[in-house]
Amino acid sequence: MAKLESKTPPGPLADKWRKYKTDIKLINPANKRKYDVIVVGAGLAGSSAAATLAELGYKVKNFVFHDSPRRAHSIAAQGGINAAKNYQNDGDSVHRLFYDTIKGGDYRSREANVHRLAEVSVNIIDQCVAQGVPFAREYGGLLANRSFGGAQVSRTFYARGQTGQQLLLGAYSALMRMVGSGGVQLFTNSEMLDLVVIDGHAKGIIVRDLITGEISRHAADAVVLATGGYGNVFNLSTYARGSNTTAIWRAYKRRACFANPCYTQIHPTCIPVSGEYQSKLTLMSESLRNDGRIWVPKNKEDRLKDPNSIPEADRDYYLERMYPAFGNLCPRDIASRAAKRVCDEGRGVGTSGPGVYLDFSDAIRRLGENMVRERYGNLFDIYHEITGESAYQTPMRIYPAVHYTMGGLWVDYNLMSNLPGLFVLGEANFSDHGANRLGASALMQGLADGYFVVPYTVGNYLADQKPASRPSTDAPEFKAAEENVRSMTKQLLGNKGTQPVSHFHKRLGKIMWEYCGMARNTAGLRKALEELPKLREEFWASVNVPGSGEALNQSLEQAGRVADFIELGELMCLDALTREESCGGHFREEHQYPDGECKRDDENFAHVAAWEFQGPGKPPLLNKEPLAYESVKMSVRNYK
């Protein structure tokens, strides 16, 4: 059984991080260059970590499956990044950001990690501005802010509707500076396919070069995974098509615990599904909810009518009605479930998939079309490209879609997994968002982890490892891991089945969305747990992967990823079935209040569920890390 010690430092919550930094072991500058650190992934967390570790003097190897680090999907985040700067003088503070994040996560995250996140949030803004991130500004030259869901202050910094892009390009430029100076060795088109564990410590990875097919071994003194979330298990999501679980899933199979896999975020404002061929769902930033009003017709008969012809009295602005205090700005999980509820009642609009209206006519009347264009123009353009409709003239149609995964590899306060030497950052870990993430908090976490947390915690681990003591890549563990990768590749290529990989991915997505999506119940989850093993068997029996392993082969890449997704799907359903409560994004129909709100069970489920792989065909072992709240009192979330 894995040992899950959170290693949270002692002392008052607000002093823990400061004290930790004072107490950690240091490595002298001449010794730092004797340590190699592998960083996998180059999104916000990966590129900021790789750049910063190299700035400190460690020798960093950065692996990305993309053709350039700038492609990572952090780039698609639209709305903004939170920070407790209190520039608006509206009562914000580190404590409030901490509290909002804990409450937003429905009291299922680790208190000390979240407090640290809120503390370093202010440094992130300073860092990004220094790098040249062109945040929105006021006429006086000061930084501008806007409000976001789950908060009653304006603490979100933004760069038009492309905040993630600008933050990622900032981190990418820092990374490329270190590549140029030789501090980082960059491996593009390189996919990690296994983790190498020696004497219980993570000491290397196995990588496939996606262009040449070459499989190589890389040893290091520590391995950092920043490989993002696993929402593509649902096939249709707002993730990039290439986003995958492979790096963290293969680490799980090397005994790194996987925590809270069932916590997925369904974003309320995405463009509805239009057909069977669909490959991708597109998000409309939550920032739109600042000025847009969400409604459906009061009467089912009106659902296909021209929305502009439906009089005010026949519209149901259901979020404003149900949650008057937060209205259209209530948290994502709540807004998504409310949309599902009104659509299940038969009041969903549009001819393609079900949807609800996001209406800007009030905002256009109040602010003028130009102001609305300045704030959201690029989002309206995206909407127009995809649907062929103008949101200036007719309300947008939106529906919830899979957007983020709060679960991920288990980590302690150091962001180190139960495998010493394996650090996990950003969306790939589980630690900061509990059962639901607030808007504009993912960018904050990715950069907090990379710029300001692991540069300290990796050093603290390495200080106990002798300089230049990393194993040789000739070690038997490396050989075994490479064999593992080669045999899987061979099996996939040799399997002359009949169906393309997408066939299985689509079926997996349907099972997961149906039974492990916005609402879950015992019968459905049990059904999914019967269907998924069958799908897995069918995949291995009848998938067809054309081409060779010695060249660019996108079918092969996708096949490996979908094979992992199918296995992960099973773990997610098992976790969802075991968690007999509703919390945040995890809604069990059996556990709700009469008004349909989440019914948490703090007595039995105030813990992190960290699953431990026990070998192929064996049920995973459930480890529990109790969540002890010292500073915050657990209460029922109320946004009314």
Place this chain on the structure above:
Amino acid sequence: MVANNSQQALSITLRVWRQAGPDQPGKFVDYPAKDLSPHMSFLEMLDMVNDELTRKGEEPIAFAHDCREGICGTCSCTINGKPHGPGRGIATCQLYMRTFHDGDVIVVEPFRATAFPIVKDLVTDRSGFDKIMKSGGFITARAGSAPEANATLIPKENADLAMDAAACIGCGACVAACKNASAMLFVAAKVSHLGLLPQGEVERDRRVLAMVGTMEEQGFGNCTNYYECSAACPKLISHDFIARMNRDYLKASFRSAFQHASNSTGGGAG
């Protein structure tokens, strides 16, 4: 091009460049694609064609793609002779089949430029851009050393203009559209973005000289003011930034030629 506003399914012929590897000869191959929804994206149409090829046991068409929402810069097809195809201010992934008509023959090629060698089919190697970036496309700001963010005021106009330039997604359409395969728009966008901000002022000269130098080394051509780059750019980045970069480059060249460099080796006392 007039958009096809009908809801009717359409059938087209896809004429695609197939090339097994960098050193192998390539050729156009025709593939029919039938009964397509006009709401399908161009890449979803390619997905469908690829699934059919796979079912027949043939190798699917390799094409670069990822976010499918026009921001990551991965997708890169030349469609009917235009980088990213018909339509203004979009990437390949933002092209929808409603743009085409029943019976159309759609010609699909990779981005064409010497500095972007073909990897396979429609996939090219654009690592030249990363090389330009690492030579100077940054502001040196070590983590931990940043001053308070609001300590430096930046006029909104400058911040907005910097943002216009910073919107570049690094796709390379500007290079593919240029008859000289110049990367001037890409480089100018980064030089302008960083140069417009007070934080980027210190390294302004060094940055423009290094980036332009690397651009030339990587085999990108020069600008002859046709502005095809801006027209093909999915973010419609203005060619005005090229003029701005040329001014910066000229000033930096003069200054570096006449500037006295310090003789100090940088060591301190003690």
